[in-house]
Amino acid sequence: MIGSQYIKLVDTGSIPGGIHPEQHKIESNSSPITTLPLPTTLWLPLAMHLGTPAETTVQIGDRVLKGELIAAAKGLVSANIHAPTSGTIQAIEPHAFAHESGFVQPAIALDSDGLDQWRMLEPWSDWRSRGIEAVIERIRLGGVTGLGGAGFPTDVKYRNSQAVIHTLLINAAECEPYITADDRLMRERADDILRGATICQWLLGAKTILIGIEDNKPEAIAAFRAAAEQLQVPIELAIVPTKYPSGGEKQLIQLVLGAEVPQGGLPSDLGIVCQNVGTLAQVYRTVELDEPLISRVTTVTGAAVSQPGNYQVLIGTPIEVLLAHAGVQMAKADRVIMGGPMMGFVVPDLLAPVVKSTNCLLVPTKKELPPALPDNPCIRCGLCEQACPVSLLPQQMLWSAKNRQLDSALLHSLNDCIECGACAYVCPSRIPLVQYYRYAKGEIRQENEENVSAERARVRFENRQKRLDREQVEKEAKRQSRAAAAAKALAAKTAAEGKAGSETNALIAATLERVAAKKIATNTGPVGLSLSELAAVAQASQEKFAKAAGRLTEAETNAPEMVAALKKATGKLEEKYLSSEAAYQTALAAVEIAAADTPKS
Amino acid sequence: MLTFSSPHTVGQNSVSKMMLTLLAALIPGFAALTYYFSWGYLINLMLACATVLVVEGALLALRKRPIGFFLRDGSALVTAALLACALPPLAPWWVTVLGAALAILFGKQLFGGLGQNPFNPAMVSYALLLVSLPVLMTTRWANVEQPSSLVTSLMVIFGDPGLALDGLTGATPLDYYKLNIGRLTASELTANPIFGPLGSVGWAQVNLAFLAGGLLLLVRRIITWHIPVALLGTLGVMALFFSADADVHVPLQLHLFSGSTMLAAFFIATDPVSAATSNRGKLYYAAGIGLLIYLIRTWGNYPDATAFAVLLMNFAAPLIDHYTRPRVYGQQKPIKGFKADD
Numbered sequence: 001m002i003g004s005q006y007i008k009l010v011d012t013g014s015i016p017g018g019i020h021p022e023q024h025k026i027e028s029n030s031s032p033i034t035t036l037p038l039p040t041t042l043w044l045p046l047a048m049h050l051g052t053p054a055e056t057t058v059q060i061g062d063r064v065l066k067g068e069l070i071a072a073a074k075g076l077v078s079a080n081i082h083a084p085t086s087g088t089i090q091a092i093e094p095h096a097f098a099h100e101s102g103f104v105q106p107a108i109a110l111d112s113d114g115l116d117q118w119r120m121l122e123p124w125s126d127w128r129s130r131g132i133e134a135v136i137e138r139i140r141l142g143g144v145t146g147l148g149g150a151g152f153p154t155d156v157k158y159r160n161s162q163a164v165i166h167t168l169l170i171n172a173a174e175c176e177p178y179i180t181a182d183d184r185l186m187r188e189r190a191d192d193i194l195r196g197a198t199i200c201q202w203l204l205g206a207k208t209i210l211i212g213i214e215d216n217k218p219e220a221i222a223a224f225r226a227a228a229e230q231l232q233v234p235i236e237l238a239i240v241p242t243k244y245p246s247g248g249e250k251q252l253i254q255l256v257l258g259a260e261v262p263q264g265g266l267p268s269d270l271g272i273v274c275q276n277v278g279t280l281a282q283v284y285r286t287v288e289l290d291e292p293l294i295s296r297v298t299t300v301t302g303a304a305v306s307q308p309g310n311y312q313v314l315i316g317t318p319i320e321v322l323l324a325h326a327g328v329q330m331a332k333a334d335r336v337i338m339g340g341p342m343m344g345f346v347v348p349d350l351l352a353p354v355v356k357s358t359n360c361l362l363v364p365t366k367k368e369l370p371p372a373l374p375d376n377p378c379i380r381c382g383l384c385e386q387a388c389p390v391s392l393l394p395q396q397m398l399w400s401a402k403n404r405q406l407d408s409a410l411l412h413s414l415n416d417c418i419e420c421g422a423c424a425y426v427c428p429s430r431i432p433l434v435q436y437y438r439y440a441k442g443e444i445r446q447e448n449e450e451n452v453s454a455e456r457a458r459v460r461f462e463n464r465q466k467r468l469d470r471e472q473v474e475k476e477a478k479r480q481s482r483a484a485a486a487a488k489a490l491a492a493k494t495a496a497e498g499k500a501g502s503e504t505n506a507l508i509a510a511t512l513e514r515v516a517a518k519k520i521a522t523n524t525g526p527v528g529l530s531l532s533e534l535a536a537v538a539q540a541s542q543e544k545f546a547k548a549a550g551r552l553t554e555a556e557t558n559a560p561e562m563v564a565a566l567k568k569a570t571g572k573l574e575e576k577y578l579s580s581e582a583a584y585q586t587a588l589a590a591v592e593i594a595a596a597d598t599p600k601s
Numbered sequence: 602m603l604t605f606s607s608p609h610t611v612g613q614n615s616v617s618k619m620m621l622t623l624l625a626a627l628i629p630g631f632a633a634l635t636y637y638f639s640w641g642y643l644i645n646l647m648l649a650c651a652t653v654l655v656v657e658g659a660l661l662a663l664r665k666r667p668i669g670f671f672l673r674d675g676s677a678l679v680t681a682a683l684l685a686c687a688l689p690p691l692a693p694w695w696v697t698v699l700g701a702a703l704a705i706l707f708g709k710q711l712f713g714g715l716g717q718n719p720f721n722p723a724m725v726s727y728a729l730l731l732v733s734l735p736v737l738m739t740t741r742w743a744n745v746e747q748p749s750s751l752v753t754s755l756m757v758i759f760g761d762p763g764l765a766l767d768g769l770t771g772a773t774p775l776d777y778y779k780l781n782i783g784r785l786t787a788s789e790l791t792a793n794p795i796f797g798p799l800g801s802v803g804w805a806q807v808n809l810a811f812l813a814g815g816l817l818l819l820v821r822r823i824i825t826w827h828i829p830v831a832l833l834g835t836l837g838v839m840a841l842f843f844s845a846d847a848d849v850h851v852p853l854q855l856h857l858f859s860g861s862t863m864l865a866a867f868f869i870a871t872d873p874v875s876a877a878t879s880n881r882g883k884l885y886y887a888a889g890i891g892l893l894i895y896l897i898r899t900w901g902n903y904p905d906a907t908a909f910a911v912l913l914m915n916f917a918a919p920l921i922d923h924y925t926r927p928r929v930y931g932q933q934k935p936i937k938g939f940k941a942d943d
Contacts, residue, residue: 385880396922
């Protein structure tokens, strides 16, 4: 009976490299998912998904119902945010956010009223008859994002009408150690996942639903088999050996379909759309039941947790509330990691809330995950190269990154690094390789941005220059045509006036002569100044110049930032001094000549 | 540097563990050398180890680097052990001490210490000694028919060099074969009891012991198969092709199982710091070494050619690296050469 018409097992391929760290799954996957009691305050960051942050649609003091929109998606890649429970908007302000940087992020604070009262729900049992566009729009309205980790808005994957999709690949690998949120979800709600998969398959027009799952989850595999039978949904099962990082999207595609997503391309280029199990269950709840994404399953585990397990958590629940409920002994805890031990990051502030992509909170003791030891130099042993799932040469990339040789880093395809951490895991010198790669990637990104903006500035400058040149040419043309017209008019006038014109000309010439004579008389020195006055002016400007020069020398030693400005000012004063001195000397010479001439005459 | 960047968990491997495994893998070869030839090998090992620790410590102090931290990584001891395997066992003590000091100074610390050296330190030192002291380096090999005991070895190494009697020392079988094949036939030559079914008596066992140690390195993933297979394969193919007539050239079995062949293939050419990087690059790199070993042994002036072959390919390794990058996930073809647009 097992392996009936609905279930087909498919052969799998392999990926290069990979590692086998201790799994630590059993601690958290042996008990059912429990629902966390309603927290008193929820904080909903506006930028918890990939893409543009959402924009608030509520005011402080507004009362909202559970599932009501409180912030709307902005732009194509963005996601709606809904009230996870009923209550009052208490604040809209920057709040702690789970990110390595420790920066705060704008967020909406919602005080729960304890009623947990839903807005009006409009279930669609007949979603097929609503049409593809309407269903995609409903997924968008429901604020559904990928729950596997990246938080990419889900509806975007279904808007690509260009691609012909043959397979909906369900990512059920969950290869990171410690994390079991997907595992428990599959065991308990495989039917929801398959219902969601059916919707997505219909949206894509895909022939096949293919589930890629690691062989360390036999219960989840059994649950899928049962659900497929029960729902009569044909599925293909690709059971892959447990190896990290089989659950990376690109790696899973290579494993189960033997194809590689082209560099810079998307899985849809291969006719594949890949979706995490949690996302599919949410698609079902959103499309059929009209429930937006307001809660998720999060694993809380680690040696400092007294009740490790999986929790159904409202988005926005402060991390410390969840940890307290799971019995975390903060005295034993060394740090709190969001995500798994391989790719997660340390949460700098436990006031930060659980967000849509929070699949795990790992609270290890110091002994369990010791802080990094001092690193040895790279001995190029090549273990990293053998462990890299994308066939990079991590030891060469380290060399490039350390020496900030970005060209060389690109020759070694640094940007294809998926930051899985397999290289750092096997490194005998314990070099924090991934950190070096992140640094170099950041440098490359910045350099590219600078190049782009420099290029833009160049184009802008050239366009301006062209415009100015064009205007100059136009002006010149206009002037010439005006001059030609004036000359013509003058010629006509002269011809017409005949003799009368010459009289006028004589008059004008006489006037011009008078003006010129006056000019010569006044031009000998600054108007109306006597010799002694000129000497005083020269003296004053010389003093001013000397003072400024003194200030300049002082600034050169004390205030280097002022030197440029002072130099300019001093230069101007020097000019003034020289010209006044020249005027005085000229006047003096004139007077002396006059004095010398006087006795003769 | 303390860091909280992912990953937050690392494996149990460490540089010193790798170096210790390497030293352990040298034990069978060392035991065979001592048993079949001379206690001089063990004495040289002690001398070399003491010297490298002193010289490395002093140079680290000069370079203001943490001394204990770097001495504990064990890399200097590996250099010492490789050198002790390669040097003639009955050379005067100062040859070994000088060699060990040169290896650390010119082979390693002058380039910046562990991981920075473009050349294999033990081979840099061996080559320097070979060109500086050609007679001592070619005539002080132990005789398999008369293995030297601890006392004799001590006397020869520390005492009067004149004690190195005719029966006690001599050339290696490779050298002997090459020098005499002109005037004798292969069957006349191999009638000498130093030759046996796998080439030469003693050296064959030593090479098998190094092969066993090398397999341990493979199993423990300290090395990959690429370098030994390509090196031995190329050397073997060359010998099959050009040494078909044993009356003219040194035959295949003597190439593979005599001298330092297995030591070179598994322990020296595989030094990751100075070798080519990618798996494909390692194949080219090691094939080059195998080819050069054959060429130098057959038409060159040196009977064993490991040091020069390895050093020459060390030179070529960075270039090989530029043309042997693997094709990365999603790429149509690998990026070769020095420009991304190629």
